[in-house]
Amino acid sequence: MQVTRRQALGLSAGAVALVAFGPGLNAARADAAATDKSLMEFTGGKAPATGRITLNAPEIAENGNTVPISVSVESDMTDASYVESVVVLAEGNPNPSVATFHFTPMSGEASATTRMRLAGTQNVIAIAKMNDGSVFMDKKLVKVTIGGCGG
């Protein structure tokens, strides 16, 4: 029979582990740099504050190929004060940019849901840009594993 990693293991295999050592280290550094670059492009060089934005993602992905996430931002969503856009980045993916959501006061609320592919265990980052130019960030570590023996 053809043996895949997943098959091998009634246990738990390590897509994770592959990223965690060996050549993966260099790749991870490159991705972190790319993530920083995307982040700074979005914020216009401003360091984001914490708060106001909430990123919801599973602690451990059930399927790294389609990880559900949602973001919501506290805002009145009025002409005077609203969320312009939210960007979602996956720090460990070859291309960190996952999605950008645009809002207007007409949106009523600033929340969105999507699914993303994660190449391995990594931080998922969501950044919100307000109409006054302020930026807020939330981050969550999502572990990608293949299967385990909990019980």
Next chain:
Amino acid sequence: MFSRRDFLTASVALTTILGPGMQGRWSQVAAQQTLTEEDLLAAEDFGNVTLLHITDIHAQVKPLYFREPSVNLGVGEAQGLPPHVTGADFLKMFNLTPGSPDAYALTSVDFASLAKAYGRMGGLDRVATIVKRVRSERGDKTLFLDGGDTWQGSYTANATAGGDMVEVMHALGVDAMTAHWEFTYGTDRVNEIVESLQFPLLASNIYDAEWNEPAFKAYEIFERGGVKIAVIGQAFPYTPIANPRWMIPNWSFGIREDEVVKNVAAARAEGAELIVLLSHNGFDVDRKLARRVEGIDVILTGHTHDALPEPVMVGKSMLIASGSNGKFVSRLDLNVAGGAIKGYRYRLIPVFSDVITPDPEVAALIERLRAPYEDELKRELGRTDSLLYRRGNFNGTFDDLICQALLAERDAEIALSPGFRWGTSLLPGQAITVEDLHNACAMTYPEAYRSTMSGQLVKDILEDVADNLFNPDPYYQQGGDMVRVGGMGYRIDPLQSIGSRISEMTLLATGEAVDPARDYVVAGWASVNEGTEGPPVWDVVEAHLQKNPNVHVEENLSVKLAG
């Protein structure tokens, strides 16, 4: 280092105010060596609510031996805290007399000899006696909850796809349950059972993957003793990862802490005066959740099979750990007033099967359910002169036997056996029956695969499983124990991070270091992947026992613990 004094300050603050609990009396009785049913079950009439809790029965309907772990390490904030205290340290922490019935029930110390003195524990006919007595004494104040892992783990449960256990739980009169291994019977079977279930299967953390809607009822409000009690279910969050996702493709799990928050608020809004989380999260996950989520009065923990004789307080939440395999029934008497617990009495009732009379009705039901399989169940496959057990972080002798069988029968260099926490124990001198073997491996995906893996892949697997067990953040842990390895030794440092915990992997047959680049023949079982091929693991072990009917397992020294 954590001391009993710290623990008591934290955990028994309420008791100090309200007077002593019941645990002291048990020790006195134990010292006298005269245990009676009355000693175990008599209780003062206290408060307006009685919660009864069982969990992780793993389809064990008959009295059994179950050795608690001798190694159960905690990492991060859980280091040195219950339940990560074992053996003599456990006896000291809870002030138990070595050699007493409670020492036998709760620890691994002197297990084989004490087991001969005190006999088997559990048996759902004995549990029925306890439940019926409490109901007769406490009437409508009683709420009886099952924390899940109920339908899987025996020959008969496998043969009936959980059907025998559903009948027994109906006879016991369970009020609500949550679940984990139940899902390994697949979506259709779970739906079929849930439709006919006479009580709710609650799970706030299971969603329909396609529509992102709750797949099960999150909570149920019961009125007991004039108190509105909300029971929120929390299924094992990592079921589709630790068990085959392909069997339940449309259900998505996860801890979903925000759902718990919402459901606590919703239940309070509906008038609930007491919030109970019926949880299969595992103890450390619940400890973290209790710190982060306000408003849960009682967490009935499960999954990690811990038995603690006292509640653990986290803020205002009381965590109860009721053990596994029917060895214990938790009884929590509460005085609830004004939407809060004003006082409590807690007792982890040890189900000594020779002390507690079986309930005749449930005993007869169990015999009827087992009758079609009785001849096969008692068929002897061999005999052991060693204590066979599974529970413990790194190895168990029953797993050593399974790994030996995999190496020999599948002609492999390395064997991998999952670190499940279920599986009963056998005493030196006991026959190994078909029933005993199935207690260690009954499941719906038992295929014993044989494949080749590089040394690097074997290391990656060990690292990955070790991180599921020893990640310092409990929300990233899956429970279970370390994968058992045959034919290979290694060194582990649990306090390192993923990729750095495992070292010194050595092939035991030759003493050679495992080469990351070389391929090795590896045999194992319980793959979560669809389409895994191989004979069921019980056939592999039976074939091995046919050739080697006298089992002797040497102490396993192949896993070296750093530090």
